[in-house]
Amino acid sequence: MKQGKLFIVVVTIILIVLVQPNVFNNVKHILFPRSFSEQISGKKYVKSDQDVNKSLAKKEFQGQRVIQVNNNVPTFTQKEMSLKKDHWKKFSNLDYLNRVGQAEALLSLRSLPTTDRGDISSVKPTGWKNKKIIFNGKQSDLYNRCHLIAFSLSGENANPKNLFTGTRALNADSVNEQQSMVYYEKEIVNYIKKTNHHVLYRVTPIFRGVDLVAKGVRMEAKSIEDDQVSFDIFIFNVQPDYKINYLDGTSVKEK
Secondary structure, three states, X not given: OHHHHHHHHHXXXXXXXXHOHHHHHHHHHHHOOXXXXXXXXXXXXXXXXXXXXXXXXXXXXXXXXXXXXHHXXXXXXXXXXXXXXXXXXXXXXXXXXXXXXXXXXXXXXXXOOOOOOOOOOOOOXXXXXXXXXXXXXXXXXXXXXXXXXXXXXXXXXXXXXXXXXXXXXXXXXXXXXXXXXXXXXXXHHHHHHHHOOOEEXXXXXXXXXOOOOOOEEEEEEEEOOOOOOEEEEEEEOOEOOEEEOOOOOOEEEOX
C-alpha cells in the first residue's frame, strides 16, 4: 500500500513538471546549465549581448581607456547585415531616467552629411554638470554632448535620443586620438568615402544601476562588402585627473 502511494506521488510530480513549462525549464536549467547540443559539441557557452553589456557595467577603469570586447569581433547577425536598404538609423527611446539607449545605423555614402553641423546646445543629457578644465595643456570642457551615431556619419544634430554626457577624453582626445570615439568614427567615414561600401554600426551606452552618466560606450562596426572595417570595443567614460560621480555627474579634480 505504501509503495502504491509512493508511485502515485512520483507520477504526480512528473506530470506537474511536464505540464508546467516554467517548472520544467527551471529544473532543466539546474540539471543542465548548457544545452545538450553544446555539451556534446564541446563548444563553450557564448554570452548574449545583454550579458556582455552587464559585465561591462561592472568593469572598473584600470588605466586603459579602450578595451576589446568579444575578441574585437562584432556580434551582428547575417540578417542584420542585409543591404535591402542603402542606409537607415534607429535610436532607442529614452528610459525612465531620460537616459539614452542603444543606437544602430547602416551607413553609406548617402548617410554622410552634406551640410555643416547645427547647434546642439539645447539638449541637456542626463548628468550634465559641466565645468571648465585644462586638458592636453589647453582649456576645455569636462563634458561634451557626445553623439552615439556621430554627425559625421549620419547628419544627426540636436536629437535627444542620440546625445549623452561624455568626457572630452572619451569624445575626442587630440593627443591620444586612438583612445577616443572620434578615431573609430573617422575610420568608418574614410572607408565609406574610399570604397562607397556600407558599414553596419552600433553604439551602446553602458550605465550602471541608476547612474545618470554612462560608464562608457560599446562601439561595434562591420563593413558589409568586405572585412576592412571590423571592431567591437569599449571606451571608458573617464577624464584624466578628474574623478566623476556617475550617479549625478558631479566631479572633483584629483590631487
